[in-house]
Amino acid sequence: MLIAANLRLPITIIPPLLSTIEKNLGIPKSLAGLITSIPLITFAILSPFIVKIAQKLGNELTIFIFFILLILGSYLRIIPTVWALMLGTFLAGVGIDSGNVLVPALIKDHLPNQIPLGTSLYTMSMLLVGAIGTALSGIFITKISLQATLAILSVVAIIAIIFWIPNLRYNQRDSTEVKTLPHYHSVWNQSLGWLITAFFGFQSLVYYSLITWLPSILETHGSSTIFASNLLTILQLSGLPCSFIVPFLSIKKNGLKALLTMLFIGYVVAPLGFLLPTANVVFLLIITIITGFGSGLAFNMAVIFFTEKTTNPYQTAEVSGIAQSAGYLLAAIGPVMFGFIENMARSWSLIIIILSFMSILLTISGILIARHQPIAE
Numbered sequence: 001m002l003i004a005a006n007l008r009l010p011i012t013i014i015p016p017l018l019s020t021i022e023k024n025l026g027i028p029k030s031l032a033g034l035i036t037s038i039p040l041i042t043f044a045i046l047s048p049f050i051v052k053i054a055q056k057l058g059n060e061l062t063i064f065i066f067f068i069l070l071i072l073g074s075y076l077r078i079i080p081t082v083w084a085l086m087l088g089t090f091l092a093g094v095g096i097d098s099g100n101v102l103v104p105a106l107i108k109d110h111l112p113n114q115i116p117l118g119t120s121l122y123t124m125s126m127l128l129v130g131a132i133g134t135a136l137s138g139i140f141i142t143k144i145s146l147q148a149t150l151a152i153l154s155v156v157a158i159i160a161i162i163f164w165i166p167n168l169r170y171n172q173r174d175s176t177e178v179k180t181l182p183h184y185h186s187v188w189n190q191s192l193g194w195l196i197t198a199f200f201g202f203q204s205l206v207y208y209s210l211i212t213w214l215p216s217i218l219e220t221h222g223s224s225t226i227f228a229s230n231l232l233t234i235l236q237l238s239g240l241p242c243s244f245i246v247p248f249l250s251i252k253k254n255g256l257k258a259l260l261t262m263l264f265i266g267y268v269v270a271p272l273g274f275l276l277p278t279a280n281v282v283f284l285l286i287i288t289i290i291t292g293f294g295s296g297l298a299f300n301m302a303v304i305f306f307t308e309k310t311t312n313p314y315q316t317a318e319v320s321g322i323a324q325s326a327g328y329l330l331a332a333i334g335p336v337m338f339g340f341i342e343n344m345a346r347s348w349s350l351i352i353i354i355l356s357f358m359s360i361l362l363t364i365s366g367i368l369i370a371r372h373q374p375i376a377e
Contacts, residue, residue: 001125002160003063003099008130010074010092011039011208012236013153015215016138016229020146025082029216033339036212037332038086039093040204043100044329050101051321058171059102059109059317060164067161070095074154078147095157100324104306105317110170115307116247123300124243129156131236134211138229192372193319195365196305200323202362203298204331206267206355210235210295212335214274217348222279231288238289239296246300250308256370259297260363266294267359274352298362309374319375 014021018032054062073091076084107118133153140149214235215228223231249255271294273287306323310316338351 001121002156002163003067004103004122004125005129006067006070006157006160007096007099007103007126009133009153009156010070010089010096011036012130012211013133013137013150015211015213015232016134016225017141017146017149018212018215019225020141021085024080024146025085027082029339029343031082033212033335035085035089036208036335038089039096040208040328040332040335042090042093042328043097044325044327044332046094046097047101047321047325047328050098051317054098054102054105054317056173058173059106060167060171063098063102064161064164064168066095066098067157067164068095071154071157071161074157075151077150077154080147097324101317101320104303104320105313108307108310108316109313116251119247119300119303119307120243123296123303124240127236127239127243127296127299131233131240134229134236135233138226138233142226190375192309192369192375193322195369195372196302196309196319197323197326199298199305199362199365199369200302201327201330202358202365203267203295203302204327205334206358206362207295207299208331209334209338209351209355210271210291213338213342213348213351216342217274217352218279218284220348221277223284227281231284234285235288235292235295238292239294239299242293242296242300246297246304250301250304256366259301260366260370263294263297263301263366264359264363266290266292267298268294268356268363270294271352271356271359275349294359301366305369309369309372311374315375 014035018035021027021035022029022032050062050066057065069091073088073093073095076088076091079085079088103122104119107115107122111118133156136153137149140152144152211232214232215225218228218231219225246259249259270287270290273283273291276283278284302323306316306320310319338354341351342348
């Protein structure tokens, strides 16, 4: 849970700081959007390699080593220069990716009969601490400097690595080359693996674009910076119940159909409410909660697909690696592209419409996955 707590935190603390970063370093919105995109690009490049590294070193040791890089990167960002911010963000992304790829495999390996519980605790920790980080980031930046804000919020990674040390005794290296096992089916050759990749990619694209630019969208509609930051926190907190709802419903008859219906309402319909140029607190609160619930549904369903649509930890790690590689590559385009579009069009309306269209594709891919049998042993 402590490892999971750091898998969004270094990214979600950034949106409330973007205006300060732009001002302090004198960079445009498109370059500021790159701060969110860099970890996603890192996930895209490294995810398949992390699977290979973990097969040689063991899952627990791999996470430990990569989290050292996460800590180094987080504190490198304190140096008030563009190169330090970008390099530090890259190293933080490298560290995060080890947990992204390997935690679902650890759950399937160590909790084979309690996968819904393990998935719930994993996603709850990730979403809750990510949301709290956004809230604290918005508060701290009004009280203390940018450097102090980054330094304080990066302590969570140090706590996680200390508590992870005892887990190294469970570390196991794979002595058998998995591809030589009888009847092994690589997910690279399975249509289901690529459908899960599409699902993960669309949900990542929409989520990271929203958390990067939602405060800016709200501010153009007349909301204050603090209120916009608080709504972003609420958006993330609204997905927390999904950590338990999704694993519970996913194993019920017609459960996935109900989840996909709620996903459509939460991620396709609700975000269109941000098209209205209003600062009405009640309206924005309702729209944000429904959208946040949709984001929680999408992410938790992606993790459930990793574990429930594969038949062993090798496949889980492999499909997780593929989905996060290609999926985050798609997601990385969002924050930078939408920052560029806003600079050109001077309007967020087109961006909101594009995001709703992406959510339609997300829902369609989820329907196809739900109808598909798990990948064969």
